Amino acid sequence: MKLLLHSLIWFSTLTWIVSAQHASAEPPQQTQNEKVLFFEQHVRPLFVKHCQECHGAKKQFAELRLDSRAALLKGGESGPALKLNHPEQSLLMSAVRRESLEMPPDNALTPDEINILSTWISQGAVWPQTAESKTSNSVDYTKHWSFQPIQDPAVPPVKNSDWPQNNIDFFILARLEQAGLQPATTANSAILLKRIFWDLTGLLPTQEQVQSFTSSDQKTMIEAALTAQLVSPHYGERWGRHWLDLARYADTKGYVFFEKPVFHFAYTYRDYVIDSFNQDKPFDQFIREQLAADYLKADLPHESLAALGFITLGPRFKNDIHDIISDRIDVVTRGFLGLTVGCARCHD
Numbered sequence: 291m292k293l294l295l296h297s298l299i300w301f302s303t304l305t306w307i308v309s310a311q312h313a314s315a316e317p318p319q320q321t322q323n324e325k326v327l328f329f330e331q332h333v334r335p336l337f338v339k340h341c342q343e344c345h346g347a348k349k350q351f352a353e354l355r356l357d358s359r360a361a362l363l364k365g366g367e368s369g370p371a372l373k374l375n376h377p378e379q380s381l382l383m384s385a386v387r388r389e390s391l392e393m394p395p396d397n398a399l400t401p402d403e404i405n406i407l408s409t410w411i412s413q414g415a416v417w418p419q420t421a422e423s424k425t426s427n428s429v430d431y432t433k434h435w436s437f438q439p440i441q442d443p444a445v446p447p448v449k450n451s452d453w454p455q456n457n458i459d460f461f462i463l464a465r466l467e468q469a470g471l472q473p474a475t476t477a478n479s480a481i482l483l484k485r486i487f488w489d490l491t492g493l494l495p496t497q498e499q500v501q502s503f504t505s506s507d508q509k510t511m512i513e514a515a516l517t518a519q520l521v522s523p524h525y526g527e528r529w530g531r532h533w534l535d536l537a538r539y540a541d542t543k544g545y546v547f548f549e550k551p552v553f554h555f556a557y558t559y560r561d562y563v564i565d566s567f568n569q570d571k572p573f574d575q576f577i578r579e580q581l582a583a584d585y586l587k588a589d590l591p592h593e594s595l596a597a598l599g600f601i602t603l604g605p606r607f608k609n610d611i612h613d614i615i616s617d618r619i620d621v622v623t624r625g626f627l628g629l630t631v632g633c634a635r636c637h638d
Contacts, residue, residue, distance in 0.1 A: 320413060322416070325414070325416040326416055328409075328413075328416075329410060329418065332406045333406060336403055336406065336407065337356055337357065340394045340399065341356040341393075353366040354366025354368075354371065356371070359416075362382065369381060372411060373411075374414055375413075377408040377409075377411040380411055382407065382411070383404070386398075386403075386407060387404060436628060445457050445461070446460055448460055448463045448464050448467060450463065450467070480503070480504055482512070483495050483500055483504075483515060486515050486516060486519060487519060490519035490525055491522055491525055491527075491528050492524070503515060521568075523568055525567065525568060526563075526565065526568035527564055530564040533563050536624070537621065538604050538621060539556070539559065539563075539599075540553065541556050541557065553603060556599065558593075558596035558599065559596050559597070576597075577626060579594050580598065580599075580601070581600070581601070581622070583597045583598050600621070601618050604617050619632060
């Protein structure tokens with residue numbers, strides 16, 4: 291009996307030791323954050339160093355890209371480069387082990403680097419932020435919403451059809467009703483006049499103007515007030531400043547110590563913008579003058595040359611011509627195309 295008990299104890303102990311050793315041999319499951327960290331620290335540097343010069347955005351030997359998870363799954367002429375969770379069945383592993391192809395062709399990966407790729411694939415080949423993205427070759431940028439032709443949308447139905455006074459009101463009321471809200475009550479004459487002044491010139495009416503407006507026929511006075519503010523020189527000052535912000539306008543250069551801080555004659559561009567708004571200049575002419583006033587026909591007023599301030603104003607970058615050109619490309623494409631093309635300087 292004692293012998294049997296002694297044997298059972300030893301058998302149980304041996305079983306526990308073997309089980310513990312087996313469990314310790316299995317790598318612990320990593321969290322998503324740990325997988326991302328593993329990729330950024332070990333896997334991405336391998337692809338950048340050994341693969342993407344020939345299989346990246348600029349070159350795709352054998353029609354294969356190795357700069358995104360989607361591209362690896364898509365593969366190239368030989369088929370998909372990855373089989374998720376199965377490194378032994380992945381073409382990528384066969385190539386780096388030089389079993390079929392020999393990649394990289396010049397310097398083979400070390401055993402540790404091969405193990406890194408194998409571990410990464412067995413964990414699901416996590417590739418941050420691009421796991422579900424499309425490769426750039428498959429994206430149809432013409433379908434982007436901002437490139438669609440302007441349309442005249444149908445007026446939405448509303449419950450209170452008596453409230454709208456124009457088509458825009460229908461859209462406003464439809465959203466209000468969708469949110470369970472009611473339109474605000476009609477503003478009184480004094481508030482309406484203040485809004486006209488504030489919106490168009492950023493200034494408030496005088497007490498005399500308010501009294502004159504409220505004591506007269508409102509419809510007639512509204513038209514007169516709108517006309518007066520639109521022809522006011524303050525209208526261009528109010529709305530031209532938004533364009534000046536876009537044109538990165540400034541009178542001074544900011545923090546400089548060994549040179550004069552003032553942009554000489556910068557004010558001429560500011561005045562040009564304000565005058566253009568006050569003259570209700572056609573927008574296409576406004577654009578052409580700012581891009582090529584010196585190349586337009588000779589009868590253009592000499593003052594219009596100030597329009598070139600749109601290009602010439604801006605940082606000087608210690609006279610680095612490449613940075614200056616990059617800044618001008620950036621302001622032109624942001625201003626007229628609504629695109630941050632400046633990013634392409636480093637990200638093409």
